[in-house]
Amino acid sequence: MTVEQLTKATAALKIQPLKRNFSLDALYPSFKVQPHIGTEFKRGIQIRDLLKAPNADELFLDLAVLIAERNVVFFRDQDLNFEEQKEFVDRLGKISGKPATSGLHSHPISEESDEFGEKNYEVSSVKNKTLEQGRRDRSEFHSRGFHSDVTFEVVPPDYTALRLRELPPEGGDTLWASSYEAYDRLSPAFAKFVEGLTAFHSGDGFIALEKAGLVKINAGPRGSPEDVGTHLSTSHPVVRTNPITGWKGLYVSSGFTKRINELSKDESDVVLQHLFNLYFQNHDLQVRFKWGKHDVAVWDNRSALHAATADFDADAFIRVGERAASLGEKPYLDPNSTSRRVALGLAPPTARRAHLASLAAEGKK
Numbered sequence: 124m125t126v127e128q129l130t131k132a133t134a135a136l137k138i139q140p141l142k143r144n145f146s147l148d149a150l151y152p153s154f155k156v157q158p159h160i161g162t163e164f165k166r167g168i169q170i171r172d173l174l175k176a177p178n179a180d181e182l183f184l185d186l187a188v189l190i191a192e193r194n195v196v197f198f199r200d201q202d203l204n205f206e207e208q209k210e211f212v213d214r215l216g217k218i219s220g221k222p223a224t225s226g227l228h229s230h231p232i233s234e235e236s237d238e239f240g241e242k243n244y245e246v247s248s249v250k251n252k253t254l255e256q257g258r259r260d261r262s263e264f265h266s267r268g269f270h271s272d273v274t275f276e277v278v279p280p281d282y283t284a285l286r287l288r289e290l291p292p293e294g295g296d297t298l299w300a301s302s303y304e305a306y307d308r309l310s311p312a313f314a315k316f317v318e319g320l321t322a323f324h325s326g327d328g329f330i331a332l333e334k335a336g337l338v339k340i341n342a343g344p345r346g347s348p349e350d351v352g353t354h355l356s357t358s359h360p361v362v363r364t365n366p367i368t369g370w371k372g373l374y375v376s377s378g379f380t381k382r383i384n385e386l387s388k389d390e391s392d393v394v395l396q397h398l399f400n401l402y403f404q405n406h407d408l409q410v411r412f413k414w415g416k417h418d419v420a421v422w423d424n425r426s427a428l429h430a431a432t433a434d435f436d437a438d439a440f441i442r443v444g445e446r447a448a449s450l451g452e453k454p455y456l457d458p459n460s461t462s463r464r465v466a467l468g469l470a471p472p473t474a475r476r477a478h479l480a481s482l483a484a485e486g487k488k
């Protein structure tokens with residue numbers, strides 16, 4: 124499918140960008156962790172209180188916009204059970220207008236657990252040790268782990284919440300990177316070029332695990348009638364509009380994006396590597412979170428990539444938690460949407476400003 128076809132097919136799902144109502148600020152104060160990405164709520168604030176607040180809808184709408192604008196939001200030391208964690212992400216999606224057919228995601232390789240029921244994806248260093256066995260193609264570049272969750276699904280998640288309850292004494296941090304800011308690092312000419320492209324996403328790592336007899340893939344439906352089958356692959360636009368902010372972001376990741384459909388293999392490799400490098404090599408568009416027990420991170424899976432850090436001794440310590448993901452809309456590019464920097468009236472990134480200034484100076488010679 125071309126970008127035009129993908130966009131036309133999803134035009135009915137488009138909603139107007141939303142604005143913050145700032146209902147959170149008086150009772151639930153937060154601060155920016157980094158200029159471009161990440162907001163953290165003050166310690167003591169509980170998600171459970173938000174769920175039970177008399178003006179919960181107003182608060183959730185404000186939070187949905189805040190997360191979409193800041194990519195990822197952190198809550199420290201939460202007293203929250205998994206049913207509440209699922210309700211939390213589902214309400215964020217519903218209040219901000221996700222399609223009625225989008226529920227909570229069932230991960231293709233997750234099993235129902237006695238403790239947490241269905242729709243749970245366990246993030247576990249113990250499980251990873253088993254699943255990593257026999258993988259000969261692992262890169263020594265840790266940044267290759269950057270991904271947006273399950274983008275091989277036709278309908279991927281909008282909001283994802285992860286709580287960790289077992290942690291190593293140090294290490295195991297998670298990094299998030301802003302797809303808005305990565306898009307803003309493209310020159311206007313290159314941005315126009317990639318906006319005409321679609322990319323093939325595949326969960327081939329999970330298929331390999333099934334072939335090795337380590338997991339069984341759930342053929343679905345996995346939370347949306349369109350998330351079905353065991354092929355775990357689809358195509359999405361390379362640049363995606365976030366319907367909540369109306370901002371464009373790069374929607375590719377080294378985790379799942381395999382090929383740009385409209386380009387030759389060699390061209391695709393070069394272009395994708397450049398796009399990945401925008402995330403890998405720009406630590407000013409990343410935020411690194413040092414987890415405490417029972418902390419919750421909730422991110423906009425449409426506009427953020429993330430990567431965990433496997434720097435601790437997994438034979439001596441464990442890192443375990445649960446993830447719940449709400450499914451959003453089918454990704455689309457609205458050609459009338461804008462970049463975050465343009466929308467916020469921010470100057471272009473430093474290198475482009477310097478380049479434009481040097482061009483202007485040369486013109487005066």
Ligand SMILES: [Fe+2]
Nearest residue numbers: 270271272429
């Ligand atoms: Fe993930």
